[in-house]
Amino acid sequence: MTTTPQQKTPGKPATPVRTASGRQGAARSDSRIFGGVSNTVLAIWAIIVIAPIIWVFLSSFKNTEEIFNSPWTLPGSLRFDNWARAWSKAHVGRYFLNSVLVVSLSTFGTMLLGSMAAYVLARYKFIGNRPIYYMFVSGLAFPVFLALVPLFFVVKNLGLLNTYQGLILVYIAYSLPFTVFFMHSFFKTLPNAVAEAAMIDGAGHAKLFFRVMLPMAKPGLVSIGIFNILGQWAQYLLPVVLLSSAKDKWVLTQGIADISVNAGYEADWSGLFAALSIAILPMILMYALLQRQIQAGLTAGAVK
Amino acid sequence: MVREPLPVRPSPRPVSGKRDAKHVRRVWEPYQILILTWQGGVRRLCWLPGRVTYARNLLLGSSGTFLPVKGFFSMATVSYRKATRIYPGTQKPAVDALDLEIQDGEFLVLVGPSGCGKSTSLRMLAGLEDVDQGGIYIDDRDVTNLPPKARDIAMVFQNYALYPHMTVYENMAFALKLRKTPKHEIDVRVKKAAQMLQLEDYLGRKPKALSGGQRQRVAMGRAIVREPQVFLMDEPLSNLDAKLRVQTRSQIAGLQKELGITTVYVTHDQIEAMTMGHRVAVMLDGVLQQVASPRELYDRPQNVFVAGFIGSPAMNIKKVQLNQDGAVFASLVLPLTREQLAAARAEGGDNQVIVGFRPEDCDLVSASEGGLPIEVELVEDLGAEANVYGHAAVNGSNERFVVRTDRRHMPDMGETVYIKPRVGQHHAFNAATEQRI
Numbered sequence: 236m237t238t239t240p241q242q243k244t245p246g247k248p249a250t251p252v253r254t255a256s257g258r259q260g261a262a263r264s265d266s267r268i269f270g271g272v273s274n275t276v277l278a279i280w281a282i283i284v285i286a287p288i289i290w291v292f293l294s295s296f297k298n299t300e301e302i303f304n305s306p307w308t309l310p311g312s313l314r315f316d317n318w319a320r321a322w323s324k325a326h327v328g329r330y331f332l333n334s335v336l337v338v339s340l341s342t343f344g345t346m347l348l349g350s351m352a353a354y355v356l357a358r359y360k361f362i363g364n365r366p367i368y369y370m371f372v373s374g375l376a377f378p379v380f381l382a383l384v385p386l387f388f389v390v391k392n393l394g395l396l397n398t399y400q401g402l403i404l405v406y407i408a409y410s411l412p413f414t415v416f417f418m419h420s421f422f423k424t425l426p427n428a429v430a431e432a433a434m435i436d437g438a439g440h441a442k443l444f445f446r447v448m449l450p451m452a453k454p455g456l457v458s459i460g461i462f463n464i465l466g467q468w469a470q471y472l473l474p475v476v477l478l479s480s481a482k483d484k485w486v487l488t489q490g491i492a493d494i495s496v497n498a499g500y501e502a503d504w505s506g507l508f509a510a511l512s513i514a515i516l517p518m519i520l521m522y523a524l525l526q527r528q529i530q531a532g533l534t535a536g537a538v539k
Numbered sequence: 540m541v542r543e544p545l546p547v548r549p550s551p552r553p554v555s556g557k558r559d560a561k562h563v564r565r566v567w568e569p570y571q572i573l574i575l576t577w578q579g580g581v582r583r584l585c586w587l588p589g590r591v592t593y594a595r596n597l598l599l600g601s602s603g604t605f606l607p608v609k610g611f612f613s614m615a616t617v618s619y620r621k622a623t624r625i626y627p628g629t630q631k632p633a634v635d636a637l638d639l640e641i642q643d644g645e646f647l648v649l650v651g652p653s654g655c656g657k658s659t660s661l662r663m664l665a666g667l668e669d670v671d672q673g674g675i676y677i678d679d680r681d682v683t684n685l686p687p688k689a690r691d692i693a694m695v696f697q698n699y700a701l702y703p704h705m706t707v708y709e710n711m712a713f714a715l716k717l718r719k720t721p722k723h724e725i726d727v728r729v730k731k732a733a734q735m736l737q738l739e740d741y742l743g744r745k746p747k748a749l750s751g752g753q754r755q756r757v758a759m760g761r762a763i764v765r766e767p768q769v770f771l772m773d774e775p776l777s778n779l780d781a782k783l784r785v786q787t788r789s790q791i792a793g794l795q796k797e798l799g800i801t802t803v804y805v806t807h808d809q810i811e812a813m814t815m816g817h818r819v820a821v822m823l824d825g826v827l828q829q830v831a832s833p834r835e836l837y838d839r840p841q842n843v844f845v846a847g848f849i850g851s852p853a854m855n856i857k858k859v860q861l862n863q864d865g866a867v868f869a870s871l872v873l874p875l876t877r878e879q880l881a882a883a884r885a886e887g888g889d890n891q892v893i894v895g896f897r898p899e900d901c902d903l904v905s906a907s908e909g910g911l912p913i914e915v916e917l918v919e920d921l922g923a924e925a926n927v928y929g930h931a932a933v934n935g936s937n938e939r940f941v942v943r944t945d946r947r948h949m950p951d952m953g954e955t956v957y958i959k960p961r962v963g964q965h966h967a968f969n970a971a972t973e974q975r976i
Contacts, residue, residue, distance in 0.1 A: 428700035431667050436714035436761070437688040446713075450704040 288515060295508035302504050314505070321494070321509040329483070330490035331513060337399055337474075337486055338467045341406035345463050346456060348407065349414030350422075354444055354452075356415070357422035358430070368419065374412030379472060387476055397481035405473055410463050417462075421455035422448065457525055465518060487514050615691075615768035615801050617641040617664065621673030622683075624659050624825075633659045635825040636673060644799045646792070647830075648816030650806055652848070656825035657805045658773055664803060665694050665771050677768055693762035694771040698778065699754045701746040701761075707733075708742040711760045725764075732760045735794070752783045759791070763798070770795070770802040776811065788815060809849055813837070821845050839966075843973040846895050846966055852926055852941045856895040857933060858970055866894040866967065869933050871911045873960060879967050882976035891970040898926065898943040900964035903956050910957030913940055915950050925949045927956065 294302050295317055296310035322328040356368045386405065387396075395401025425448060433447040449456070471488040478484050485493075491514060494507045619639040625632045634656040641647045649657040662668040664675055666687035674683040682690045693714070702710050708729055715725045733739045736756040746754055755775060762770055775791070776784045792815045795802050806812055812819045813833040820830040821844070829841040840846035846854050859866045861883055865875035873894055875883065883892040904910040913929035927942045927950060942958050950956045967976050 426698070426700065428696045428698055429702060431665075431687075432694065432696060432700040432761075433702070433713075434667070434687045435665060435692060435694045436765075437717040439688070442717060447702055451702075453704065 288519075291508050291511050291515070295505060295512045297505055297508075299502075299504050302508075317505040317509040318513070320503070321506045321513065325490065325494050325503070325506055325510060326485075327487065327490050327494075327510045327513055330485050330487045333399075333484055334468060334487040337402055337406065338464055340399075341403040341410070341467055342460060342463050344403065344407040345410040345414055346460055349411050349459070350418050350449060350452065350456065351444070352411070353415045353418035354422050354448060357419045358448075368415075371412050371415040375416060377412075379409065383472070383476055390477055397478055397484065399484060402474060402477050402486075405477060406467050406470065409470075409473065410466065414459050414463065417459045418452065418455055421452055425451050461522065461525060464521065468514075468518060615678040616643050616676075617769055617801060617803065618676040618679075619660070619664075619673070620676065622660070622663055622670050622675055623672035624656075624663055624668055625671045632656075632671075632825050634663065637825075637827055639820060639827060639830065641801060641803065644801055646795050646802045646804065646815060646817045648804045648806060648812040648819045649822060650809055650812035650819055650848075651822035651828075653807055654824075655822040657807075657822050659825075660822070661694075661771050661773055661803055661805045664690075664769070665692060666690050691768045692771055693765040693767040693769075694773065695758045695762050695775040697774040699746075699758040699775075701754060701757055703746055706743050706745055707738060707749070707757050707760075710746070710757055711764050714761070714765050728764045728766075729760075732763045735763070736760050751779055752787065755779060755787060759794070763794070766800075768801065770800050770804075772802065772804045774806055775804075776806070777808075791815065809851065813849070819849075821848060823848075839975065841975050843893055843895070843968050846968070850897055852898050852943070854895040854897050854966070855940050856893060857938055858891055858893050859934060861888075861890050861892050866892050867934075868894070868911055869931065870909060871959070873965050873967075874962070875967055879976050883967065883969055886969055887971035888969050889971065892976075893968040893970050893973065894965055895968070896960040896965040898941040901942055901958045901960040903927075903942065903944055903948055903950070904959045906957055908957065908959060910959040911940075912955050912957055913942075915952055915954050915956060918949055918952060920946065920949065922946075929956070 290306075293310055294306075296312075296314050298314060298317075301308075301311060322331075352371070356364055356371075390396050390401045390405065393401070395404065429447060429451065430443060433443045438447065469488065470486075471492065474486045474489055475492075478486070478489070487510075491507065491510045494503060494510055617639075618641070619637045621636045621638060622634060623632050623636050624634040637656075637660055639647075639660075649660060651657045659668055663670050666682070666685060666689075670683050674681055676682065677690060677692070702713060705713065711729045711732060712725045715728065720728075729742075730739070733742055736759060738753065738756055738760060741749060741753060741757075746757065749757065755778070758775065772791075776787055779787060788811060791804075804811075804815060813836075816833060818830055818832055819836050821828040821836065823844050829836060829845045831839075831841075836845065836849050840849060840854075843856060847856055857868070859868055861867070861875075861880065862872065863880075864872050865880070866873045873896075875892070882888075884890065902910075906912075911931055911933075913927075913931045915927055915929040917928040919926040919928070923946070925944055925946050927944055928939065929942075930937050930939050932938075940958065942956075944950075968974060969976050
């Protein structure tokens with residue numbers, strides 16, 4: 236981390252070794268300053284991100300009184316009943332499973348279709364390749380609110396309103412542009428010779444894709460997969476529109492909103508925080524576990 | 540370097556894969572029918588080649604020899620017939636009407652400077668590059684428009700192109716798996732190939748955990764386990780360091796000799812070409828210049844380009860005036876025959892001739908013996924001998940010369956030495972056509 240600023244400092248090309256240690260020393264202190272600054276910025280950023288999460292976690296063990304009277308202290312005792320209440324009484328458990336079902340199927344569909352489309356667009360030449368690619372990419376610039384009303388009627392006419400399938404299909408369509416955009420550039424970087432070797436080894440187009448190119452694109456798949464899971468897990472607007480009248484099929488975000496909206500006179504704040512924690516936890520765990528996969532350079536050793 | 544002719548096989552080898560099942564002329568051997576019956580089911584006909592090799596390995600496996608016996612299974616001939624490749628958006632063909640016949644079991648090296656079309660020629664044979672005109676035949680089977688997987692070839696790439704997500708074992712087994720070869724046969728073949736290439740200890744590793752030389756061997760192994768009709772190698776040694784390159788060079792040549800599989804090898808390194816090839820094809824600007832054995836290529840280059848390209852240091856090639864006896868090198872006259880003189884004057888030769896002599900084909904003589912006086916600029920002491928670089932005035936211009944000499948007679952820099960090409964060891968070319976005369 237500390238060496239990058241040194242390399243990027245403008246007007247300071249790598250000093251030859253023999254031109255005295257003075258300059259090198261200057262560069263090193265430079266880098267120390269930059270390293271210090273960047274570390275400070277990162278530390279502040281980390282606090283900004285982590286503090287609210289910790290606060291939510293702590294609050295999920297408090298009761299309503301503690302939340303309002305001593306928001307900055309530790310909970311008086313670990314009240315797991317908040318979590319239990321949220322899980323069963325507020326039906327967060329059910330919504331959680333709904334979310335898992337919808338997000339896993341839609342992420343799978345997104346990854347499969349997105350990587351297939353990106354692969355063909357990136358590695359095969361055919362008439363209409365660029366227009367199709369640009370159509371996918373233009374989907375990135377399309378605000379979801381603009382599509383909401385027509386989308387509602389399309390889904391309704393297809394008879395998919397208030398169904399998991401409808402929501403899953405919309406999620407897939409909604410996630411495809413960025414997935415295709417990302418995987419397109421990833422497939423472009425894969426070495427051509429490996430594909431040629433597989434073709435000579437007897438692989439057809441399908442085998443080439445599923446057994447050679449897709450495994451090689453694994454780092455890209457993992458990052459875009461996490462991105463899609465996070466995005467779809469936190470999606471609120473689309474389920475509200477498409478699952479509004481089927482409460483048993485609600486996803487987690489709707490359930491949490493429900494707790495805070497249906498508060499009435501005495502809101503269940505601790506239950507809300509517990510529900511939030513339940514929603515946040517799997518994402519943090521997943522990121523922590525897959526982090527190394529994202530960084531792994533899987534193509535190392537392919538060529539040369 | 541004259542190769543013995545390989546035994547002519549009685550019947551063509553059944554071409555592998557079900558794709559060709561319809562139009563392949565098959566002559567069933569009794570043992571094949573036996574195996575078929577044993578395997579049972581007409582459906583199995585499609586997978587015959589795999590079954591046959593399996594049976595062969597059973598036959599030979601017990602004795603511990605895996606190497607295919609020459610002639611037991613025929614390999615294949617390769618023919619380029621006026622094969623031409625014009626890249627889209629260019630006028631000039633990258634490969635121009637290439638005519639080349641490669642014998643069964645032959646090791647043919649394609650050599651030339653970069654951009655001469657040698658790699659393109661190989662990729663056309665592999666099916667990775669379109670053929671715009673003409674055709675390519677493997678064993679008289681027109682493969683011009685077949686996809687790579689239908690050609691029964693294996694290729695070793697310059698950068699190896701290993702599958703990074705597979706172990707060494709899986710890399711080698713991949714092609715066999717795609718052909719639905721039985722598991723235990725895959726195992727036998729991969730293990731044997733690994734043994735040949737000293738890769739047994741690395742079968743469980745991924746390519747990124749291997750050194751360059753090991754990766755190169757895995758790429759070779761991937762080709763060997765296939766037992767294809769033709770091996771294609773595209774500069775497989777150029778990413779190795781110098782010492783390993785020399786070592787691997789002889790290993791590949793030995794391996795090819797053992798397996799007896801027709802091999803086309805592309806390189807820009809003329810030493811590789813000369814040391815490995817049974818025959819060498821020299822290319823320039825997409826045009827085949829000469830195909831011959833290394834000795835023939837060295838002793839009788841067909842044109843000025845081949846003369847200058849083959850041999851290191853390069854041949855001394857100069858354009859000089861003719862007189863009635865031969866070529867005039869200032870004070871020196873290199874004698875030419877009457878036919879050579881006539882040929883030199885024909886086709887716009889304009890009373891000039893191009894003459895070449897190799898650095899080792901001349902002697903350093905004393906001033907009185909009538910040599911060409913040369914002022915020495917540089918002396919390269921190679922240990923066994925020395926290369927002497929110098930210049931001399933020939934017909935008013937300053938020309939550079941190279942002479943290879945014994946270390947005991949090594950001149951000093953700035954000294955003037957007299958060189959004299961040995962009689963009958965020089966090459967003459969028409970000045971206009973640059974063809975040998």
